[in-house]
Amino acid sequence: MSAPGTQNVFADLLPPARHDVALVSLNSDGKMWVRYRGRPSFELYRTLTTVDAALTSVQTLTGQTLEEASPRCLADIPLAGEGGRDIVVQVTALHPSIAPGTGFPAVTLNVVEPA
Numbered sequence: 001m002s003a004p005g006t007q008n009v010f011a012d013l014l015p016p017a018r019h020d021v022a023l024v025s026l027n028s029d030g031k032m033w034v035r036y037r038g039r040p041s042f043e044l045y046r047t048l049t050t051v052d053a054a055l056t057s058v059q060t061l062t063g064q065t066l067e068e069a070s071p072r073c074l075a076d077i078p079l080a081g082e083g084g085r086d087i088v089v090q091v092t093a094l095h096p097s098i099a100p101g102t103g104f105p106a107v108t109l110n111v112v113e114p115a
Helices: 051-062
Strands: 021-026 031-036 043-047 072-080 086-094 106-112
Touching (some): 051 072
Antiparallel strands (some): 021 031, 031 043, 072 086
């Protein structure tokens, strides 16, 4: 999913690495939460320590740069799902300048499987 040498903090939660994640939420305080398929609530996955890793990961995943001049990113990323089924990861990201918190972007990854 990411180019060699490029860090992507989301890569280990998305196919092909995992197929049991329904939603990933990175809060603007750096806490990454995950809701797994079949579970009703989110679980704390990790806390990021650098804003740059989050911003770079959004760019790696979407091909869009999240910055003050363009503070919102919306993208649908097609991926191969389990058993060769196509899935779409719907990405919504807000730059820290419009996401109140401790300086991290607010990012949501919604993993959608076709019916």
